[in-house]
Amino acid sequence: MITLGLALLLVTAGCTGGVSSRPADVVVELDHYTSAEAGRQFRSVLDRCAERFGLRVRRQNVPVDQLMPKVLRDATAHSLPDLLFVDNPDLKTVAKTGALTELSQYGLSGEGFYPGIVEAGSYRGKLYGLAPGVNGLALFYNRTMFERAGLEPPETWQEMRSAARELTEGSTHGIAFSAIASEEGSWQFEPFLWSNGGSLDSLDSRRPVEALEFWSGLVEDGLASRSVVNWNQNDVIDRFASGNAAMMINGSWALSSLDESGVDYGIVTLPTPSQDIAPKVPLGGEVGAIPETTPERQRDAARVLDCMLERDNMLDWTSDHAYVPARTKVAEQYAAERPVMKPFVEEVATGRARTAELGPRYREVSQGLADAIQATIAGSTSPRKALERAARIAANAD
Amino acid sequence: MTTNTRTTSGTSGPRATRRKPGGNREGLVKWTFVLPMMLFLLLFFCYPVLRNLAMSFQQWTVASFYEGGSPFVGLDNYIALVTDPIFGGAVLNTALFTAGSLSFQFVIGLGLAVFFQRRFPLSGTLRGLMLLPWLLPLVVSGAVFRWIYDEGFGVLNQLLLGLHLISDPIPWLSSTQYALTSAIIANIWVGVPFNLVILHSGLQAVPASLYEAAALDGAGPWQRFRMITLPLLRPVIAIVLMLGLIYTLKVFDMIMILTGGGPANASETLTTWSFALSFEEFDFGQGAAVGNLLIVVALVFALLYLRSIRNTFSSGGERG
Numbered sequence: 100m101i102t103l104g105l106a107l108l109l110v111t112a113g114c115t116g117g118v119s120s121r122p123a124d125v126v127v128e129l130d131h132y133t134s135a136e137a138g139r140q141f142r143s144v145l146d147r148c149a150e151r152f153g154l155r156v157r158r159q160n161v162p163v164d165q166l167m168p169k170v171l172r173d174a175t176a177h178s179l180p181d182l183l184f185v186d187n188p189d190l191k192t193v194a195k196t197g198a199l200t201e202l203s204q205y206g207l208s209g210e211g212f213y214p215g216i217v218e219a220g221s222y223r224g225k226l227y228g229l230a231p232g233v234n235g236l237a238l239f240y241n242r243t244m245f246e247r248a249g250l251e252p253p254e255t256w257q258e259m260r261s262a263a264r265e266l267t268e269g270s271t272h273g274i275a276f277s278a279i280a281s282e283e284g285s286w287q288f289e290p291f292l293w294s295n296g297g298s299l300d301s302l303d304s305r306r307p308v309e310a311l312e313f314w315s316g317l318v319e320d321g322l323a324s325r326s327v328v329n330w331n332q333n334d335v336i337d338r339f340a341s342g343n344a345a346m347m348i349n350g351s352w353a354l355s356s357l358d359e360s361g362v363d364y365g366i367v368t369l370p371t372p373s374q375d376i377a378p379k380v381p382l383g384g385e386v387g388a389i390p391e392t393t394p395e396r397q398r399d400a401a402r403v404l405d406c407m408l409e410r411d412n413m414l415d416w417t418s419d420h421a422y423v424p425a426r427t428k429v430a431e432q433y434a435a436e437r438p439v440m441k442p443f444v445e446e447v448a449t450g451r452a453r454t455a456e457l458g459p460r461y462r463e464v465s466q467g468l469a470d471a472i473q474a475t476i477a478g479s480t481s482p483r484k485a486l487e488r489a490a491r492i493a494a495n496a497d
Numbered sequence: 498m499t500t501n502t503r504t505t506s507g508t509s510g511p512r513a514t515r516r517k518p519g520g521n522r523e524g525l526v527k528w529t530f531v532l533p534m535m536l537f538l539l540l541f542f543c544y545p546v547l548r549n550l551a552m553s554f555q556q557w558t559v560a561s562f563y564e565g566g567s568p569f570v571g572l573d574n575y576i577a578l579v580t581d582p583i584f585g586g587a588v589l590n591t592a593l594f595t596a597g598s599l600s601f602q603f604v605i606g607l608g609l610a611v612f613f614q615r616r617f618p619l620s621g622t623l624r625g626l627m628l629l630p631w632l633l634p635l636v637v638s639g640a641v642f643r644w645i646y647d648e649g650f651g652v653l654n655q656l657l658l659g660l661h662l663i664s665d666p667i668p669w670l671s672s673t674q675y676a677l678t679s680a681i682i683a684n685i686w687v688g689v690p691f692n693l694v695i696l697h698s699g700l701q702a703v704p705a706s707l708y709e710a711a712a713l714d715g716a717g718p719w720q721r722f723r724m725i726t727l728p729l730l731r732p733v734i735a736i737v738l739m740l741g742l743i744y745t746l747k748v749f750d751m752i753m754i755l756t757g758g759g760p761a762n763a764s765e766t767l768t769t770w771s772f773a774l775s776f777e778e779f780d781f782g783q784g785a786a787v788g789n790l791l792i793v794v795a796l797v798f799a800l801l802y803l804r805s806i807r808n809t810f811s812s813g814g815e816r817g
Binding site for chain 2: 164167168171172174175177192193195196197198270279280281324325326327328329343459462463466470473474476477478479480488
């Protein structure tokens with residue numbers, strides 16, 4: 100309530116400093132890269148692109164969970180930034196408010212980009228957001244432990260489970276993942292749901308139930324810690340880096356902290372139910388969008404965005420940030436130069452947008468799914484029952 | 498403030514009577530004292546509360562923010578809340594959390610207050626140290642409790658295992674069975690100093706002569722506590738409990754940091770649910786409605802509190 104009151108006050112206060120108070124050569128940009136490293140890298144690409152057109156960038160950034168509340172607040176006050184980078188499953192939600200402009204009017208198109216990320220950036224058939232880079236999940240394994248046990252990195256669910264069983268010993272768990280009660284928890288489970296042929300549209304059918312049985316079984320059998328329900332993906336990195344987990348499910352952003360920790364690791368694509376099924380991972384990463392401001396500001400923002408999507412800038416930013424370039428051609432070259440990123444590049448090709456099935460409804464359904472995962476792992480609800488409840492939420496979502 | 502006004506009007510009294518047309522002047526002066534406070538209350542208190550009330554009767558979607566359309570839907574938000582499967586659990590959790598925290602905070606706080614009533618070497622220093630939990634930012638103590646509670650290497654499980662009190666580590670934060678209890682324990686730790694300080698200062702006001710007289714009459718420690726300390730401390734106890742209740746009802750940060758209301762809504766209280774509805778699901782109408790329910794409950798207890806201090810003051814006045 101207090102936060103709500105505060106938010107409303109900020110809204111009223113925000114009215115005084117609107118679009119008009121910005122100098123003409125300044126592009127206001129908003130993103131959620133709050134870590135010093137990521138912020139600096141992003142800033143340098145932004146600055147380089149702005150300089151080319153004699154512009155300056157005023158960068159704002161907020162923690163990821165506060166980005167959407169801020170965007171909605173700014174939308175109320177009509178003081179949205181000129182250039183906005185949001186997590187791709189949120190793009191449709193922002194587009195639904197009517198605050199974004201179509202990218203085709205600036206000559207930007209999704210040609211040559213991975214279809215999954217174009218889908219994530221589109222709402223009702225129109226393109227509103229494009230990303231310089233995308234990311235996905237893969238399986239990280241501790242090479243030292245695998246070699247000592249004489250194991251090969253797993254390709255199927257069965258192999259993953261038996262490897263985890265073999266490597267669980269004392270305080271070391273076979274595998275670590277995040278099952279936290281938010282988007283992160285659903286996003287980690289979705290590759291397993293989709294690879295098993297399930298869909299977010301019909302969560303109570305056989306395929307999703309099987310996937311959740313597999314997922315919660317890992318905890319039930321003691322192969323993963325019960326604490327997974329409280330871990331976000333950074334906590335998972337910590338467990339893996341400190342040798343408390345032999346495998347983990349995580350994304351390419353983990354690379355820099357793993358290299359720092361000195362753990363000897365390998366990466367493979369996520370295991371699937373059987374070898375002939377390619378993993379279907381949800382696409383991660385942020386898309387750039389241009390809110391409705393003034394024609395001049397929109398034009399300037401589009402120039403900066405267009406420049407960031409150029410081949411060289413895309414390569415620069417994605418190699419710094421360990422993302423996969425969003426253009427297929429660039430990604431191929433990138434994978435050849437950086438073998439460690441190969442599994443991620445492979446997966447992005449078959450990756451799909453989280454919002455592909457549900458559009459803006461995704462947010463609510465994802466919350467319901469995360470709750471279902473928690474109810475099965477931490478509570479005593481059966482996977483079927485938990486998913487039936489999630490499916491009911493999905494049916495009522497608007 | 499009242500004394501101030503009185504002295505001001507007292508000194509300017511003769512002049513004020515001379516200037517009859519400016520008879521309102523005194524009233525005006527009075528108003529200037531009240532006005533800043535009223536403005537503050539209107540702007541920072543009434544407006545958000547009224548706005549919150551209005552929001553709870555409107556349907557808010559993300560589109561409402563940009564285009565401004567949020568149609569009036571009557572009691573729909575409240576009906577949706579009450580029929581939500583989470584609602585019952587959240588109300589029960591809020592009640593358990595408040596009752597559990599409050600009773601233990603009070604009993605421990607009172608025990609410590611009585612203990613510190615005696616003077617012994619370092620008693621002042623120790624009492625000062627007891628304040629620490631209260632001085633620490635909740636984010637810090639919350640983060641520390643997360644470590645303490647960790648199932649694998651948390652110090653609490655290690656301790657209990659080492660003492661052979663348990664044979665398997667307890668999933669303090671990751672099981673629906675324990676999450677709420679863990680949050681309550683952490684909150685008790687935070688709340689004890691508040692109870693200690695207020696009750697201790699209340700004890701200072703109890704005349705030592707009463708205890709001496711009782712001791713001469715042959716009253717034991719328990720009788721002295723029951724027949725002297727408790728009755729004389731009653732007004733202070735009422736205040737401590739009432740304030741504690743209002744504080745505890747709206748505890749948000751501790752639960753948010755420890756469990757985020759999870760796992761599977763096991764520690765979801767009305768505050769965390771309101772936050773989730775508004776800022777995670779962007780259903781600001783329902784979020785506001787939960788907030789209003791909390792305001793009503795807190796208001797009832799706040800009125801009780803106001804009545805109790807009025808009684809205290811009037812009885813104190815009679816005594817003086």
